[in-house]
Amino acid sequence: MKRxxxxxxxxxxxxxxxxxxxxxxxxxxxxxxxxxxxxxSPLSVDQNSKEKFKDLLKLEDIGAEISKVVxxxxxxSGLFNPLDPKAFLQKPDIAHVKPRxxxxxxxxxxxxxxxxxxxxxEKLRVEFRLWDVLAGKEIMALAFTTVSENWRRVGxxxxxxxxxxxxxxxxxxxxxxxxxxxxxxxxxxxxxxxxMDQDGFxxxxxxxxxxxxxxPRFNPTNQMVTYLSYFKNLPRVYLLDIETGIQEVxxxxxxxxxxxxxxxxxxxIIMSFAKDGNSDIYTMDLESREVEKITNHPSIDTxxxxxxxxxxxxxxxxxxxxxxxxxxxxxxxxxxxISFGNGLYGTPVWSPRGDLIAFTKLHKGKFYxxxxxxxxxGERLLTENYYQEAPSWSPNGRVLIFYRETKSDSAGxxxxxxLWSIDLTGYNERMVKTQTDASDPSWSSLLTD
Amino acid sequence: xxxxxxxxxxxxxxxxxxxxxxxxxxxxxxxQGDVYTGKDTVEYLASGVxxxxxxxxxxxxxxxxxxxxxxxxxxxxxxxxxINVVLEGHADExxxxxxxxxxxxxxxxxxxxxLMTYGISGNRISVISYxxxxxxxxxxNPLAWSKNRRSVTVKAN
Numbered sequence: 001m002k003r004x005x006x007x008x009x010x011x012x013x014x015x016x017x018x019x020x021x022x023x024x025x026x027x028x029x030x031x032x033x034x035x036x037x038x039x040x041s042p043l044s045v046d047q048n049s050k051e052k053f054k055d056l057l058k059l060e061d062i063g064a065e066i067s068k069v070v071x072x073x074x075x076x077s078g079l080f081n082p083l084d085p086k087a088f089l090q091k092p093d094i095a096h097v098k099p100r101x102x103x104x105x106x107x108x109x110x111x112x113x114x115x116x117x118x119x120x121x122e123k124l125r126v127e128f129r130l131w132d133v134l135a136g137k138e139i140m141a142l143a144f145t146t147v148s149e150n151w152r153r154v155g156x157x158x159x160x161x162x163x164x165x166x167x168x169x170x171x172x173x174x175x176x177x178x179x180x181x182x183x184x185x186x187x188x189x190x191x192x193x194x195x196m197d198q199d200g201f202x203x204x205x206x207x208x209x210x211x212x213x214x215x216p217r218f219n220p221t222n223q224m225v226t227y228l229s230y231f232k233n234l235p236r237v238y239l240l241d242i243e244t245g246i247q248e249v250x251x252x253x254x255x256x257x258x259x260x261x262x263x264x265x266x267x268x269i270i271m272s273f274a275k276d277g278n279s280d281i282y283t284m285d286l287e288s289r290e291v292e293k294i295t296n297h298p299s300i301d302t303x304x305x306x307x308x309x310x311x312x313x314x315x316x317x318x319x320x321x322x323x324x325x326x327x328x329x330x331x332x333x334x335x336x337x338i339s340f341g342n343g344l345y346g347t348p349v350w351s352p353r354g355d356l357i358a359f360t361k362l363h364k365g366k367f368y369x370x371x372x373x374x375x376x377x378g379e380r381l382l383t384e385n386y387y388q389e390a391p392s393w394s395p396n397g398r399v400l401i402f403y404r405e406t407k408s409d410s411a412g413x414x415x416x417x418x419l420w421s422i423d424l425t426g427y428n429e430r431m432v433k434t435q436t437d438a439s440d441p442s443w444s445s446l447l448t449d
Numbered sequence: 450x451x452x453x454x455x456x457x458x459x460x461x462x463x464x465x466x467x468x469x470x471x472x473x474x475x476x477x478x479x480x481q482g483d484v485y486t487g488k489d490t491v492e493y494l495a496s497g498v499x500x501x502x503x504x505x506x507x508x509x510x511x512x513x514x515x516x517x518x519x520x521x522x523x524x525x526x527x528x529x530x531x532i533n534v535v536l537e538g539h540a541d542e543x544x545x546x547x548x549x550x551x552x553x554x555x556x557x558x559x560x561x562x563x564l565m566t567y568g569i570s571g572n573r574i575s576v577i578s579y580x581x582x583x584x585x586x587x588x589x590n591p592l593a594w595s596k597n598r599r600s601v602t603v604k605a606n
Binding site for chain 2: 188228235272274279322360365387408
């Protein structure tokens, strides 16, 4: 009996303890119409560091700039409502040491982020704290050092930590998007590989636009990318190391290879190979260069994507007569159709959480981005438009990025291609800003864990 | 069953069959069904030898007109045995990119197979798919899409 009472006591204690620590918590499983109001106090910078940063980075106030990155990230997530810094009553340096919670409560902030940046040994050192305003206590404190050029990433890392502390799930802010930048007439479009930070900054072009390039995808374990290039008018799957710029063709196939993607461990590429009017799915081991044929069917089999445990593959096939989604074991056995709704289904992508498959659906002249369980049940359409396709998951499996095209006349007037993102909940649909028109986005893993 | 009811059913069947036959072959100016039949974008490999054939949505089947075009191409290729060709397969913009690449490849191969049955060696024909990447008509309408669903025969040398 005593033991039972003791056990109950422990339960109660842990329960209460948990609750005390989660006064503010954000539910990300539902559409959030009441984003959490919070204050991102500009990070404080001492005069000496401020001057040095000004020389190094040409920024007036690096503290305020990093805070803006955090603020923007949190706002874009749709879960938080960062308050206008003009309303802040307390100075950044004092707030970071000892916030006057009444002042922050007055402007309705439920959480507060404060911090300090300085130069230490020619490097940028940041220290930040997350405060629960209502409970009046610090709930997280962290410091790290990096090269000054990485100052935007500092903002992304802070956002990831705050997001994780308040939602209980990993963030997706210190990530990059690789995509195809588009320019020119629709009939002779110029396409280049481009990479940018998740928030649209630091865009870099990786190819010159001399040949058509399509469908870049990140290796989930490193900075390699696989994509389709029409180099020398031979459409083949290529591998590109973003750090070194070295490219190589994948495998020695006597025909078009396309629709590449990495396996979750990053060691294989899975893709389609088309020959004599038939497309089948193949894998190539990047180390041994061994090629394996996975499907063997006279229909079109394409757009393969592995489950995160590597045991299954979902893919697109028209073996039933029209484009549908199928799942099979990674050796190609036990093929099973999972899409049975009205319309055509394409571009299946397995969620990094493993439980869902995102897809593009075409029905009655409209295109949808949707998700279904891996057995095909629970289909949910998130967004409808004239044309949109190719969803890619954020590394935490909470957001999808895809591209959308507009209608045009015969001269191409009115045409545009843009990246969009939407939460798994179907809320928080946003255009992702890019310097040019854009398509085929692929989301990287978190750069720092 | 009352006479009235029988009459009504007959009438229904009658109207239904009229409707169906109206749907079966819908010719709207430059399209039959949704296959392009016009000449707007067509170029010629030689006098009287059109360079391209058109397809229905999501289809790779060669129409009667397409087969006629390909027979002309085959006889032209027989007469000009030094010429090699590339068949460029295309899809319209109303499909996902990767599937359309496969579809374009399948369309070009449908044309290649037909040329081969008319005696043209497979060594003289190469195939490339552009999926939906190279439309000839930028319009977002059924007529434009029908022009874009095509396989074009291009001289390779």
